[in-house]
Amino acid sequence: MLLASLAIITGFALLVWSADRFVEGAAATARHVGLSSILIGMVVVGFGTSAPEMVVSAMAASDGNPELALGNALGSNIVNISLILGVTALIAPIVVQSNIVKKELPILVSTVLLCGYLLYDGALTFVDALLLLGSLLLFLIWSVHSGRNSSADTLEKEFDDELKSHSMPISKAIFWLFVGLTLLIISSRILVWGAVEIATSLGVSDLIIGLTIVALGTSLPELAACILAAKKGEHDIAIGNVVGSNIFNILAVIGIAGVIEPINHISSEVFKRDWGVMLILTLMLLVMAYGFGRQGKISRLEGTVLFSAYLGYNAYLIMGII
Template sequence: MEEIRTEIVLWFSVIIVIGLVALVWSADKFVNGASAIAQRAGLTPMMIGLTIVSVGTSAPEILIAIMSAWSGSGELAVGNALGSNIANVGLVLGITLLVKSISLNQNTTFIDLPLLVLVVIVTGALLFDLTLSRGDSFVLLAALGLFFLHIIRNGQHSSGESEATPIPSLSPLTAWLTFLGGLGLLIVSSRALVWAASQIAAALGVSELLIGLTIVAVGTSLPELAASVMSALKGQADMAIGAIIGSNMFNLLLVLAIPGFWGTLSLQAEVLHRDLVAVFVTTLVLALAALYGWNRQAGVSKLTRNTGAVLLALYCAYYLWLFATP
Protein backbone atom coordinates (compact mmCIF):
# COMPACT_ATOMS: atom_id res chain seq x y z
CA MET A 1 0.00 0.00 0.00
CA GLU A 2 2.86 2.33 0.90
CA GLU A 3 4.59 1.54 -2.42
CA ILE A 4 1.42 2.35 -4.37
CA ARG A 5 1.04 5.67 -2.55
CA THR A 6 4.70 6.55 -3.25
CA GLU A 7 4.23 5.74 -6.93
CA ILE A 8 1.08 7.88 -7.10
CA VAL A 9 2.85 10.84 -5.48
CA LEU A 10 5.81 10.42 -7.86
CA TRP A 11 3.63 10.44 -10.99
CA PHE A 12 1.60 13.44 -9.86
CA SER A 13 4.85 15.24 -8.95
CA VAL A 14 6.00 14.73 -12.55
CA ILE A 15 2.71 16.22 -13.76
CA ILE A 16 3.24 19.24 -11.46
CA VAL A 17 6.77 19.83 -12.83
CA ILE A 18 5.54 19.56 -16.43
CA GLY A 19 2.59 21.80 -15.58
CA LEU A 20 4.84 24.46 -14.04
CA VAL A 21 7.17 24.49 -17.05
CA ALA A 22 4.22 24.72 -19.46
CA LEU A 23 2.61 27.39 -17.29
CA VAL A 24 5.67 29.66 -17.31
CA TRP A 25 6.36 29.13 -21.03
CA SER A 26 2.75 29.77 -22.04
CA ALA A 27 2.57 32.90 -19.83
CA ASP A 28 5.58 34.30 -21.71
CA LYS A 29 3.94 33.58 -25.08
CA PHE A 30 0.64 35.03 -23.89
CA VAL A 31 2.37 38.29 -22.87
CA ASN A 32 4.31 38.48 -26.16
CA GLY A 33 1.18 37.99 -28.25
CA ALA A 34 -0.96 40.36 -26.19
CA SER A 35 1.76 43.04 -26.23
CA ALA A 36 2.13 42.85 -30.01
CA ILE A 37 -1.66 43.09 -30.48
CA ALA A 38 -1.87 46.04 -28.07
CA GLN A 39 0.96 47.83 -29.86
CA ARG A 40 -0.85 47.50 -33.19
CA ALA A 41 -3.99 48.83 -31.48
CA GLY A 42 -2.10 52.02 -30.59
CA LEU A 43 -1.17 51.50 -26.93
CA THR A 44 2.15 53.04 -25.88
CA PRO A 45 4.99 50.81 -24.65
CA MET A 46 4.63 52.36 -21.18
CA MET A 47 0.93 51.49 -20.94
CA ILE A 48 1.59 47.96 -22.23
CA GLY A 49 4.21 47.52 -19.54
CA LEU A 50 1.96 48.85 -16.79
CA THR A 51 -1.02 46.71 -17.78
CA ILE A 52 -0.51 43.64 -19.97
CA VAL A 53 3.04 42.78 -18.91
CA SER A 54 2.30 43.46 -15.22
CA VAL A 55 -0.74 41.16 -15.25
CA GLY A 56 0.99 38.66 -17.55
CA THR A 57 3.87 38.04 -15.16
CA SER A 58 1.30 37.01 -12.53
CA ALA A 59 -0.68 34.93 -15.05
CA PRO A 60 0.42 31.55 -13.57
CA GLU A 61 -0.81 32.50 -10.10
CA ILE A 62 -4.02 34.03 -11.51
CA LEU A 63 -4.87 30.95 -13.60
CA ILE A 64 -4.06 28.61 -10.71
CA ALA A 65 -6.40 30.65 -8.49
CA ILE A 66 -9.22 30.49 -11.04
CA MET A 67 -8.84 26.76 -11.62
CA SER A 68 -8.51 26.07 -7.89
CA ALA A 69 -11.69 28.00 -7.09
CA TRP A 70 -13.52 26.38 -9.99
CA SER A 71 -12.45 22.92 -8.76
CA GLY A 72 -13.48 23.63 -5.18
CA SER A 73 -9.84 23.85 -4.03
CA GLY A 74 -9.86 27.44 -2.80
CA GLU A 75 -7.26 26.73 -0.10
CA LEU A 76 -4.74 25.88 -2.81
CA ALA A 77 -5.20 29.36 -4.31
CA VAL A 78 -4.85 31.04 -0.91
CA GLY A 79 -1.71 29.04 -0.18
CA ASN A 80 -0.26 29.91 -3.58
CA ALA A 81 -0.93 33.65 -3.13
CA LEU A 82 0.56 33.89 0.36
CA GLY A 83 3.35 31.39 -0.27
CA SER A 84 4.42 33.22 -3.43
CA ASN A 85 4.67 36.49 -1.50
CA ILE A 86 6.86 34.91 1.16
CA ALA A 87 9.02 33.22 -1.49
CA ASN A 88 9.34 36.42 -3.55
CA VAL A 89 10.74 38.41 -0.63
CA GLY A 90 12.53 35.74 1.42
CA LEU A 91 13.83 33.44 -1.31
CA VAL A 92 13.93 35.47 -4.53
CA LEU A 93 15.04 38.84 -3.13
CA GLY A 94 17.17 37.18 -0.45
CA ILE A 95 19.22 35.24 -3.02
CA THR A 96 19.30 38.23 -5.40
CA LEU A 97 20.82 40.44 -2.68
CA LEU A 98 23.40 37.78 -1.82
CA VAL A 99 24.47 37.90 -5.47
CA LYS A 100 24.55 41.71 -5.67
CA SER A 101 23.44 44.71 -3.58
CA ILE A 102 20.52 46.72 -4.97
CA SER A 103 19.89 50.48 -4.90
CA LEU A 104 16.29 51.70 -4.62
CA ASN A 105 14.95 55.06 -5.77
CA GLN A 106 12.94 57.45 -3.61
CA ASN A 107 9.50 56.33 -4.85
CA THR A 108 10.22 52.67 -4.13
CA THR A 109 11.64 53.44 -0.67
CA PHE A 110 9.02 55.89 0.59
CA ILE A 111 5.89 54.99 -1.40
CA ASP A 112 5.84 51.51 -2.96
CA LEU A 113 7.25 49.46 -0.06
CA PRO A 114 5.18 51.22 2.66
CA LEU A 115 2.15 50.78 0.39
CA LEU A 116 2.86 47.04 0.18
CA VAL A 117 3.05 46.86 3.99
CA LEU A 118 -0.31 48.67 4.17
CA VAL A 119 -1.86 46.20 1.71
CA VAL A 120 -0.66 43.28 3.87
CA ILE A 121 -2.27 44.90 6.95
CA VAL A 122 -5.56 45.47 5.10
CA THR A 123 -5.52 41.87 3.88
CA GLY A 124 -4.99 40.64 7.44
CA ALA A 125 -7.89 42.77 8.67
CA LEU A 126 -10.21 41.35 5.98
CA LEU A 127 -9.24 37.76 6.82
CA PHE A 128 -9.30 38.28 10.60
CA ASP A 129 -12.59 36.36 10.86
CA LEU A 130 -10.98 33.40 9.01
CA THR A 131 -13.29 33.74 6.04
CA LEU A 132 -12.82 35.10 2.53
CA SER A 133 -16.16 36.44 1.32
CA ARG A 134 -17.32 38.14 -1.87
CA GLY A 135 -17.30 41.42 0.04
CA ASP A 136 -13.65 40.87 0.99
CA SER A 137 -12.81 40.05 -2.61
CA PHE A 138 -14.51 43.21 -3.89
CA VAL A 139 -12.52 45.31 -1.39
CA LEU A 140 -9.26 43.70 -2.57
CA LEU A 141 -10.24 44.25 -6.21
CA ALA A 142 -11.07 47.91 -5.53
CA ALA A 143 -7.65 48.31 -3.90
CA LEU A 144 -6.11 46.77 -7.04
CA GLY A 145 -7.85 49.47 -9.09
CA LEU A 146 -6.31 52.14 -6.87
CA PHE A 147 -2.91 50.48 -7.28
CA PHE A 148 -3.31 50.60 -11.06
CA LEU A 149 -4.09 54.33 -10.84
CA HIS A 150 -0.95 54.75 -8.74
CA ILE A 151 1.37 52.99 -11.20
CA ILE A 152 -0.21 54.77 -14.19
CA ARG A 153 0.25 58.13 -12.46
CA ASN A 154 3.87 57.26 -11.66
CA GLY A 155 4.38 56.14 -15.24
CA GLN A 156 3.06 59.42 -16.59
CA HIS A 157 5.62 61.29 -14.49
CA SER A 158 8.49 59.02 -15.55
CA SER A 159 10.75 59.75 -18.45
CA GLY A 160 13.50 58.14 -20.39
CA GLU A 161 14.08 54.58 -21.43
CA SER A 162 12.58 53.15 -18.27
CA GLU A 163 9.16 53.84 -19.79
CA ALA A 164 9.73 51.53 -22.69
CA THR A 165 8.87 47.87 -22.52
CA PRO A 166 10.47 45.74 -25.25
CA ILE A 167 7.68 44.61 -27.59
CA PRO A 168 8.23 41.61 -29.89
CA SER A 169 7.83 42.33 -33.60
CA LEU A 170 5.13 39.93 -34.78
CA SER A 171 2.81 39.88 -37.77
CA PRO A 172 -0.92 40.22 -36.95
CA LEU A 173 -1.57 36.51 -37.59
CA THR A 174 1.46 35.39 -35.56
CA ALA A 175 0.51 37.76 -32.72
CA TRP A 176 -3.02 36.34 -32.49
CA LEU A 177 -1.84 32.72 -32.77
CA THR A 178 0.77 33.36 -30.06
CA PHE A 179 -1.80 35.07 -27.83
CA LEU A 180 -4.51 32.41 -28.23
CA GLY A 181 -2.05 29.51 -28.08
CA GLY A 182 -0.44 30.91 -24.93
CA LEU A 183 -3.84 31.48 -23.31
CA GLY A 184 -5.02 27.97 -24.21
CA LEU A 185 -1.89 26.32 -22.80
CA LEU A 186 -2.14 28.51 -19.70
CA ILE A 187 -5.63 27.17 -19.02
CA VAL A 188 -4.74 23.52 -19.69
CA SER A 189 -1.46 23.54 -17.73
CA SER A 190 -2.94 25.36 -14.72
CA ARG A 191 -5.86 22.92 -14.65
CA ALA A 192 -3.48 19.95 -14.76
CA LEU A 193 -1.30 21.45 -12.03
CA VAL A 194 -4.23 22.09 -9.68
CA TRP A 195 -5.56 18.57 -10.25
CA ALA A 196 -2.16 16.98 -9.59
CA ALA A 197 -1.57 19.11 -6.48
CA SER A 198 -4.97 18.11 -5.08
CA GLN A 199 -4.21 14.43 -5.70
CA ILE A 200 -0.84 14.69 -3.92
CA ALA A 201 -2.50 16.40 -0.94
CA ALA A 202 -5.05 13.58 -0.74
CA ALA A 203 -2.40 10.85 -1.11
CA LEU A 204 -0.15 12.34 1.59
CA GLY A 205 -3.01 13.28 3.87
CA VAL A 206 -1.99 16.95 4.03
CA SER A 207 -4.03 20.06 3.31
CA GLU A 208 -4.17 21.72 -0.09
CA LEU A 209 -3.14 24.90 1.73
CA LEU A 210 0.23 23.31 2.56
CA ILE A 211 0.76 22.18 -1.05
CA GLY A 212 -0.06 25.70 -2.26
CA LEU A 213 2.31 27.29 0.27
CA THR A 214 5.21 25.04 -0.72
CA ILE A 215 5.38 23.20 -4.05
CA VAL A 216 3.12 25.47 -6.09
CA ALA A 217 4.31 28.75 -4.53
CA VAL A 218 8.01 27.98 -4.98
CA GLY A 219 7.41 26.67 -8.49
CA THR A 220 5.63 29.84 -9.62
CA SER A 221 8.35 31.99 -7.97
CA LEU A 222 11.30 30.35 -9.75
CA PRO A 223 10.92 32.50 -12.92
CA GLU A 224 11.02 35.64 -10.74
CA LEU A 225 14.19 34.30 -9.08
CA ALA A 226 15.96 33.85 -12.41
CA ALA A 227 14.74 37.20 -13.77
CA SER A 228 15.64 39.12 -10.59
CA VAL A 229 19.16 37.69 -10.37
CA MET A 230 19.82 38.46 -14.04
CA SER A 231 18.37 41.99 -13.67
CA ALA A 232 20.60 42.67 -10.66
CA LEU A 233 23.69 41.38 -12.45
CA LYS A 234 22.89 43.64 -15.42
CA GLY A 235 22.52 46.65 -13.12
CA GLN A 236 18.74 46.87 -13.67
CA ALA A 237 17.88 47.04 -9.97
CA ASP A 238 14.57 48.87 -10.48
CA MET A 239 13.35 46.05 -12.71
CA ALA A 240 14.26 43.39 -10.13
CA ILE A 241 12.61 45.07 -7.12
CA GLY A 242 9.71 46.37 -9.24
CA ALA A 243 8.85 42.88 -10.43
CA ILE A 244 8.76 41.60 -6.85
CA ILE A 245 6.64 44.47 -5.50
CA GLY A 246 4.25 44.25 -8.46
CA SER A 247 3.93 40.47 -8.19
CA ASN A 248 3.23 40.65 -4.44
CA MET A 249 0.59 43.35 -4.97
CA PHE A 250 -1.18 41.22 -7.59
CA ASN A 251 -0.97 38.13 -5.37
CA LEU A 252 -2.71 39.87 -2.47
CA LEU A 253 -5.18 42.03 -4.37
CA LEU A 254 -6.15 39.76 -7.27
CA VAL A 255 -4.97 36.15 -6.81
CA LEU A 256 -6.15 36.03 -3.19
CA ALA A 257 -9.46 37.68 -4.12
CA ILE A 258 -10.42 35.16 -6.82
CA PRO A 259 -11.60 32.24 -4.59
CA GLY A 260 -13.93 34.60 -2.71
CA PHE A 261 -15.95 35.31 -5.86
CA TRP A 262 -17.00 31.63 -5.97
CA GLY A 263 -18.53 31.93 -2.50
CA THR A 264 -17.41 32.40 1.11
CA LEU A 265 -14.28 30.36 1.81
CA SER A 266 -13.51 29.21 5.36
CA LEU A 267 -9.81 29.43 6.19
CA GLN A 268 -7.62 27.50 8.59
CA ALA A 269 -6.46 29.43 11.65
CA GLU A 270 -2.86 28.98 10.46
CA VAL A 271 -3.54 31.28 7.51
CA LEU A 272 -3.91 34.21 9.91
CA HIS A 273 -1.61 33.21 12.77
CA ARG A 274 1.25 31.75 10.68
CA ASP A 275 1.15 32.54 6.98
CA LEU A 276 -0.07 36.15 7.03
CA VAL A 277 2.29 36.84 9.94
CA ALA A 278 5.16 35.56 7.77
CA VAL A 279 4.04 37.75 4.86
CA PHE A 280 3.86 40.78 7.17
CA VAL A 281 7.23 40.17 8.86
CA THR A 282 9.18 39.62 5.63
CA THR A 283 7.55 42.64 3.97
CA LEU A 284 8.09 44.87 7.02
CA VAL A 285 11.76 43.85 7.33
CA LEU A 286 12.27 44.71 3.66
CA ALA A 287 10.58 48.11 4.03
CA LEU A 288 12.52 48.96 7.21
CA ALA A 289 15.81 47.89 5.60
CA ALA A 290 15.09 50.23 2.69
CA LEU A 291 14.36 53.14 5.07
CA TYR A 292 17.47 52.36 7.13
CA GLY A 293 19.65 52.28 4.01
CA TRP A 294 18.42 55.64 2.68
CA ASN A 295 21.19 58.04 1.68
CA ARG A 296 19.84 61.58 1.43
CA GLN A 297 22.85 62.90 -0.51
CA ALA A 298 22.84 60.11 -3.09
CA GLY A 299 19.04 60.05 -3.27
CA VAL A 300 18.95 56.24 -3.13
CA SER A 301 18.54 53.47 -0.59
CA LYS A 302 20.92 50.53 -0.62
CA LEU A 303 19.85 46.99 0.18
CA THR A 304 22.99 45.02 1.06
CA ARG A 305 23.98 41.37 1.24
CA ASN A 306 23.29 41.51 4.99
CA THR A 307 19.64 42.28 4.22
CA GLY A 308 19.59 39.37 1.79
CA ALA A 309 20.96 37.03 4.45
CA VAL A 310 18.30 38.17 6.95
CA LEU A 311 15.47 37.70 4.41
CA LEU A 312 16.73 34.24 3.44
CA ALA A 313 17.04 33.28 7.12
CA LEU A 314 13.44 34.41 7.70
CA TYR A 315 12.32 32.30 4.76
CA CYS A 316 14.08 29.21 6.14
CA ALA A 317 12.62 29.89 9.60
CA TYR A 318 9.14 30.08 8.08
CA TYR A 319 9.60 26.68 6.44
CA LEU A 320 10.67 25.17 9.76
CA TRP A 321 7.58 26.76 11.34
CA LEU A 322 5.42 25.48 8.48
CA PHE A 323 6.38 21.84 8.91
CA ALA A 324 6.41 22.06 12.70
CA THR A 325 2.76 23.19 12.71
CA PRO A 326 0.40 20.24 13.22
Protein backbone atom coordinates in the same frame (compact mmCIF):
# COMPACT_ATOMS: atom_id res chain seq x y z
CA MET B 1 1.39 9.27 -6.44
CA LEU B 2 3.91 8.89 -9.30
CA LEU B 3 1.44 10.22 -11.84
CA ALA B 4 0.62 13.16 -9.57
CA SER B 5 4.34 13.96 -9.18
CA LEU B 6 4.82 13.86 -12.95
CA ALA B 7 1.79 16.14 -13.33
CA ILE B 8 3.35 18.70 -10.97
CA ILE B 9 6.73 18.62 -12.75
CA THR B 10 5.10 18.86 -16.19
CA GLY B 11 2.71 21.55 -14.97
CA PHE B 12 5.57 23.63 -13.53
CA ALA B 13 7.68 23.39 -16.68
CA LEU B 14 4.79 24.30 -18.98
CA LEU B 15 3.64 27.03 -16.58
CA VAL B 16 7.02 28.78 -16.59
CA TRP B 17 7.37 28.59 -20.37
CA SER B 18 3.80 29.68 -21.14
CA ALA B 19 3.92 32.54 -18.60
CA ASP B 20 7.04 33.92 -20.28
CA ARG B 21 5.41 33.73 -23.74
CA PHE B 22 2.21 35.32 -22.40
CA VAL B 23 4.03 38.26 -20.81
CA GLU B 24 6.18 38.86 -23.91
CA GLY B 25 3.15 38.69 -26.19
CA ALA B 26 1.06 40.96 -23.96
CA ALA B 27 3.86 43.53 -23.61
CA ALA B 28 4.59 43.59 -27.35
CA THR B 29 0.87 43.86 -28.20
CA ALA B 30 0.47 46.76 -25.76
CA ARG B 31 3.46 48.50 -27.32
CA HIS B 32 1.93 48.19 -30.80
CA VAL B 33 -1.33 49.62 -29.45
CA GLY B 34 0.61 52.67 -28.31
CA LEU B 35 0.97 52.29 -24.53
CA SER B 36 4.07 53.86 -22.99
CA SER B 37 6.89 51.70 -21.65
CA ILE B 38 6.13 52.59 -18.04
CA LEU B 39 2.44 51.70 -18.37
CA ILE B 40 3.32 48.39 -20.02
CA GLY B 41 5.78 47.64 -17.24
CA MET B 42 3.53 48.63 -14.36
CA VAL B 43 0.20 47.27 -15.60
CA VAL B 44 0.65 44.75 -18.42
CA VAL B 45 3.84 43.06 -17.19
CA GLY B 46 2.77 43.40 -13.56
CA PHE B 47 -0.52 41.69 -14.31
CA GLY B 48 1.17 39.14 -16.54
CA THR B 49 3.76 38.00 -13.99
CA SER B 50 0.90 37.23 -11.60
CA ALA B 51 -1.00 35.33 -14.28
CA PRO B 52 0.26 31.91 -13.08
CA GLU B 53 -0.98 32.59 -9.54
CA MET B 54 -4.30 33.94 -10.82
CA VAL B 55 -5.03 31.03 -13.15
CA VAL B 56 -3.87 28.36 -10.69
CA SER B 57 -5.90 29.87 -7.85
CA ALA B 58 -8.98 30.30 -10.05
CA MET B 59 -8.73 26.64 -11.09
CA ALA B 60 -8.27 25.53 -7.49
CA ALA B 61 -11.26 27.57 -6.29
CA SER B 62 -13.48 26.32 -9.12
CA ASP B 63 -12.52 22.74 -8.16
CA GLY B 64 -13.65 23.39 -4.58
CA ASN B 65 -10.14 23.86 -3.13
CA PRO B 66 -10.17 27.53 -2.05
CA GLU B 67 -7.54 26.95 0.67
CA LEU B 68 -5.08 25.89 -2.03
CA ALA B 69 -5.82 29.19 -3.79
CA LEU B 70 -5.31 31.18 -0.58
CA GLY B 71 -2.10 29.33 0.25
CA ASN B 72 -0.81 29.96 -3.27
CA ALA B 73 -1.35 33.72 -2.97
CA LEU B 74 0.16 34.13 0.51
CA GLY B 75 2.96 31.67 -0.18
CA SER B 76 3.85 33.36 -3.47
CA ASN B 77 4.24 36.71 -1.71
CA ILE B 78 6.51 35.13 0.88
CA VAL B 79 8.53 33.42 -1.88
CA ASN B 80 8.77 36.64 -3.91
CA ILE B 81 10.37 38.64 -1.11
CA SER B 82 12.37 36.03 0.79
CA LEU B 83 13.55 33.62 -1.92
CA ILE B 84 13.45 35.67 -5.12
CA LEU B 85 14.81 38.98 -3.83
CA GLY B 86 17.12 37.12 -1.45
CA VAL B 87 18.71 35.01 -4.20
CA THR B 88 18.77 37.96 -6.62
CA ALA B 89 20.57 40.17 -4.06
CA LEU B 90 23.12 37.42 -3.43
CA ILE B 91 23.91 37.39 -7.16
CA ALA B 92 23.90 41.17 -7.55
CA PRO B 93 22.92 43.69 -4.80
CA ILE B 94 19.72 45.52 -5.76
CA VAL B 95 19.90 49.33 -5.68
CA VAL B 96 16.49 51.06 -5.52
CA GLN B 97 16.33 54.41 -7.32
CA SER B 98 12.84 54.56 -8.85
CA ASN B 99 10.40 56.95 -7.17
CA ILE B 100 7.53 54.92 -8.62
CA VAL B 101 8.73 51.77 -6.84
CA LYS B 102 9.08 53.74 -3.60
CA LYS B 103 5.49 54.98 -4.03
CA GLU B 104 4.25 51.43 -4.63
CA LEU B 105 5.80 50.06 -1.44
CA PRO B 106 3.41 51.88 0.97
CA ILE B 107 0.55 50.66 -1.25
CA LEU B 108 1.87 47.11 -0.85
CA VAL B 109 2.00 47.51 2.94
CA SER B 110 -1.58 48.86 2.93
CA THR B 111 -2.66 45.94 0.76
CA VAL B 112 -1.09 43.44 3.17
CA LEU B 113 -2.83 45.14 6.11
CA LEU B 114 -6.17 45.03 4.26
CA CYS B 115 -5.64 41.31 3.64
CA GLY B 116 -4.95 40.78 7.35
CA TYR B 117 -8.09 42.67 8.31
CA LEU B 118 -10.20 40.46 6.04
CA LEU B 119 -8.59 37.22 7.27
CA TYR B 120 -8.73 38.12 10.97
CA ASP B 121 -12.30 36.84 11.44
CA GLY B 122 -11.37 33.43 9.99
CA ALA B 123 -13.37 33.73 6.77
CA LEU B 124 -13.13 35.20 3.29
CA THR B 125 -16.64 36.10 2.18
CA PHE B 126 -17.94 37.05 -1.25
CA VAL B 127 -18.13 40.68 -0.08
CA ASP B 128 -14.50 40.50 1.11
CA ALA B 129 -13.46 39.27 -2.32
CA LEU B 130 -15.36 42.08 -4.03
CA LEU B 131 -13.58 44.58 -1.75
CA LEU B 132 -10.23 43.18 -2.89
CA LEU B 133 -11.22 43.40 -6.55
CA GLY B 134 -12.49 46.95 -6.02
CA SER B 135 -9.14 47.85 -4.47
CA LEU B 136 -7.45 46.29 -7.49
CA LEU B 137 -9.40 48.62 -9.78
CA LEU B 138 -8.25 51.62 -7.72
CA PHE B 139 -4.65 50.41 -7.90
CA LEU B 140 -4.87 50.06 -11.69
CA ILE B 141 -6.26 53.60 -11.97
CA TRP B 142 -3.42 54.87 -9.77
CA SER B 143 -0.88 52.96 -11.87
CA VAL B 144 -2.15 54.51 -15.10
CA HIS B 145 -2.15 57.99 -13.55
CA SER B 146 1.31 57.52 -12.06
CA GLY B 147 2.69 56.12 -15.30
CA ARG B 148 1.36 59.01 -17.37
CA ASN B 149 2.77 61.58 -14.97
CA SER B 150 6.17 60.01 -14.47
CA SER B 151 9.06 62.10 -15.76
CA ALA B 152 12.40 60.46 -16.51
CA ASP B 153 11.96 57.83 -13.80
CA THR B 154 14.69 55.18 -13.81
CA LEU B 155 12.05 52.46 -13.96
CA GLU B 156 10.70 53.89 -17.23
CA LYS B 157 14.17 53.95 -18.78
CA GLU B 158 14.79 50.33 -17.79
CA PHE B 159 11.43 49.18 -19.15
CA ASP B 160 12.02 51.07 -22.39
CA ASP B 161 15.40 49.38 -22.93
CA GLU B 162 13.95 45.98 -22.06
CA LEU B 163 10.95 46.30 -24.39
CA LYS B 164 13.14 47.43 -27.30
CA SER B 165 15.23 44.28 -26.92
CA HIS B 166 12.08 42.09 -27.13
CA SER B 167 10.24 43.79 -30.00
CA MET B 168 8.21 41.61 -32.39
CA PRO B 169 5.60 42.06 -35.16
CA ILE B 170 2.00 42.53 -34.04
CA SER B 171 0.89 39.21 -35.56
CA LYS B 172 3.57 37.31 -33.64
CA ALA B 173 2.76 39.22 -30.45
CA ILE B 174 -0.94 38.34 -30.62
CA PHE B 175 -0.08 34.72 -31.45
CA TRP B 176 2.10 34.33 -28.34
CA LEU B 177 -0.44 36.21 -26.23
CA PHE B 178 -3.17 33.66 -26.98
CA VAL B 179 -0.90 30.61 -27.04
CA GLY B 180 0.64 31.63 -23.73
CA LEU B 181 -2.75 32.17 -22.11
CA THR B 182 -4.10 28.86 -23.41
CA LEU B 183 -1.11 26.90 -22.15
CA LEU B 184 -1.26 28.77 -18.84
CA ILE B 185 -4.77 27.44 -18.30
CA ILE B 186 -3.83 23.90 -19.35
CA SER B 187 -0.66 23.79 -17.22
CA SER B 188 -2.52 25.23 -14.23
CA ARG B 189 -5.16 22.52 -14.50
CA ILE B 190 -2.45 19.83 -14.58
CA LEU B 191 -0.59 21.42 -11.66
CA VAL B 192 -3.67 21.79 -9.44
CA TRP B 193 -4.71 18.19 -10.07
CA GLY B 194 -1.26 16.89 -9.17
CA ALA B 195 -1.03 19.08 -6.04
CA VAL B 196 -4.44 18.00 -4.75
CA GLU B 197 -3.64 14.33 -5.40
CA ILE B 198 -0.37 14.54 -3.46
CA ALA B 199 -2.02 16.43 -0.62
CA THR B 200 -4.70 13.76 -0.37
CA SER B 201 -2.17 10.90 -0.53
CA LEU B 202 0.08 12.39 2.17
CA GLY B 203 -2.77 13.61 4.35
CA VAL B 204 -1.49 17.19 4.06
CA SER B 205 -3.88 20.12 3.85
CA ASP B 206 -4.47 21.99 0.59
CA LEU B 207 -3.28 25.13 2.40
CA ILE B 208 0.19 23.71 3.12
CA ILE B 209 0.58 22.43 -0.45
CA GLY B 210 -0.43 25.88 -1.71
CA LEU B 211 2.02 27.64 0.63
CA THR B 212 4.96 25.46 -0.39
CA ILE B 213 4.99 23.50 -3.65
CA VAL B 214 2.42 25.49 -5.63
CA ALA B 215 3.65 28.88 -4.38
CA LEU B 216 7.21 28.07 -5.40
CA GLY B 217 6.15 26.81 -8.82
CA THR B 218 3.95 29.76 -9.71
CA SER B 219 6.72 32.18 -8.60
CA LEU B 220 9.38 30.68 -10.89
CA PRO B 221 8.68 33.20 -13.71
CA GLU B 222 9.36 36.08 -11.28
CA LEU B 223 12.57 34.38 -10.10
CA ALA B 224 13.89 34.09 -13.64
CA ALA B 225 12.85 37.65 -14.51
CA CYS B 226 14.43 39.18 -11.38
CA ILE B 227 17.76 37.37 -11.74
CA LEU B 228 17.99 38.34 -15.41
CA ALA B 229 17.09 41.97 -14.64
CA ALA B 230 19.66 42.19 -11.83
CA LYS B 231 22.40 40.77 -14.07
CA LYS B 232 21.59 43.45 -16.66
CA GLY B 233 21.76 46.14 -13.97
CA GLU B 234 17.99 46.76 -14.19
CA HIS B 235 17.59 46.90 -10.42
CA ASP B 236 14.32 48.80 -10.36
CA ILE B 237 12.68 46.28 -12.69
CA ALA B 238 13.82 43.48 -10.38
CA ILE B 239 12.26 44.93 -7.25
CA GLY B 240 9.37 46.54 -9.16
CA ASN B 241 8.33 43.11 -10.49
CA VAL B 242 8.11 41.73 -6.97
CA VAL B 243 6.26 44.70 -5.49
CA GLY B 244 3.73 44.79 -8.31
CA SER B 245 3.30 41.03 -8.32
CA ASN B 246 2.66 40.96 -4.56
CA ILE B 247 -0.03 43.63 -4.85
CA PHE B 248 -1.72 41.70 -7.66
CA ASN B 249 -1.42 38.42 -5.73
CA ILE B 250 -3.46 39.79 -2.83
CA LEU B 251 -5.99 41.90 -4.68
CA ALA B 252 -6.47 39.85 -7.86
CA VAL B 253 -5.51 36.28 -6.92
CA ILE B 254 -7.32 36.13 -3.58
CA GLY B 255 -10.11 38.35 -4.90
CA ILE B 256 -10.85 36.16 -7.94
CA ALA B 257 -10.62 32.94 -5.93
CA GLY B 258 -12.89 34.36 -3.23
CA VAL B 259 -15.54 35.38 -5.76
CA ILE B 260 -15.50 31.89 -7.26
CA GLU B 261 -15.50 30.03 -3.93
CA PRO B 262 -15.70 31.99 -0.62
CA ILE B 263 -13.94 30.35 2.35
CA ASN B 264 -16.21 30.00 5.38
CA HIS B 265 -13.54 28.72 7.74
CA ILE B 266 -9.85 29.70 7.66
CA SER B 267 -7.48 28.25 10.24
CA SER B 268 -6.22 30.78 12.80
CA GLU B 269 -2.68 29.77 11.81
CA VAL B 270 -3.17 31.45 8.44
CA PHE B 271 -3.45 34.83 10.15
CA LYS B 272 -0.94 34.26 12.95
CA ARG B 273 1.69 32.40 10.94
CA ASP B 274 1.40 32.96 7.19
CA TRP B 275 -0.03 36.47 7.06
CA GLY B 276 2.28 37.47 9.92
CA VAL B 277 5.37 36.27 8.03
CA MET B 278 4.18 38.07 4.89
CA LEU B 279 3.72 41.32 6.85
CA ILE B 280 7.16 41.11 8.50
CA LEU B 281 8.88 40.44 5.16
CA THR B 282 6.97 43.31 3.51
CA LEU B 283 8.04 45.74 6.24
CA MET B 284 11.64 44.51 5.94
CA LEU B 285 11.49 45.18 2.20
CA LEU B 286 10.12 48.69 2.84
CA VAL B 287 12.98 49.51 5.22
CA MET B 288 15.62 48.12 2.85
CA ALA B 289 14.22 49.90 -0.21
CA TYR B 290 13.89 53.30 1.45
CA GLY B 291 17.24 53.11 3.22
CA PHE B 292 16.26 55.77 5.79
CA GLY B 293 19.54 57.69 5.85
CA ARG B 294 21.40 55.59 3.29
CA GLN B 295 20.98 54.53 -0.33
CA GLY B 296 17.99 52.25 -0.59
CA LYS B 297 19.20 48.80 -1.56
CA ILE B 298 19.16 45.11 -0.76
CA SER B 299 22.76 44.14 -0.06
CA ARG B 300 24.19 40.63 -0.13
CA LEU B 301 23.96 40.52 3.67
CA GLU B 302 20.30 41.51 3.57
CA GLY B 303 19.77 39.03 0.74
CA THR B 304 21.19 36.34 3.02
CA VAL B 305 18.74 37.35 5.76
CA LEU B 306 15.81 37.15 3.35
CA PHE B 307 16.89 33.78 1.95
CA SER B 308 17.38 32.44 5.48
CA ALA B 309 13.86 33.58 6.33
CA TYR B 310 12.55 31.53 3.39
CA LEU B 311 14.41 28.43 4.54
CA GLY B 312 13.29 28.91 8.14
CA TYR B 313 9.63 29.43 7.23
CA ASN B 314 9.49 26.33 5.03
CA ALA B 315 11.37 24.27 7.61
CA TYR B 316 8.73 25.28 10.17
CA LEU B 317 5.93 24.23 7.81
CA ILE B 318 7.58 20.87 7.12
CA MET B 319 8.18 20.21 10.81
CA GLY B 320 4.47 20.83 11.36
CA ILE B 321 3.65 18.13 8.81
CA ILE B 322 6.06 15.62 10.31
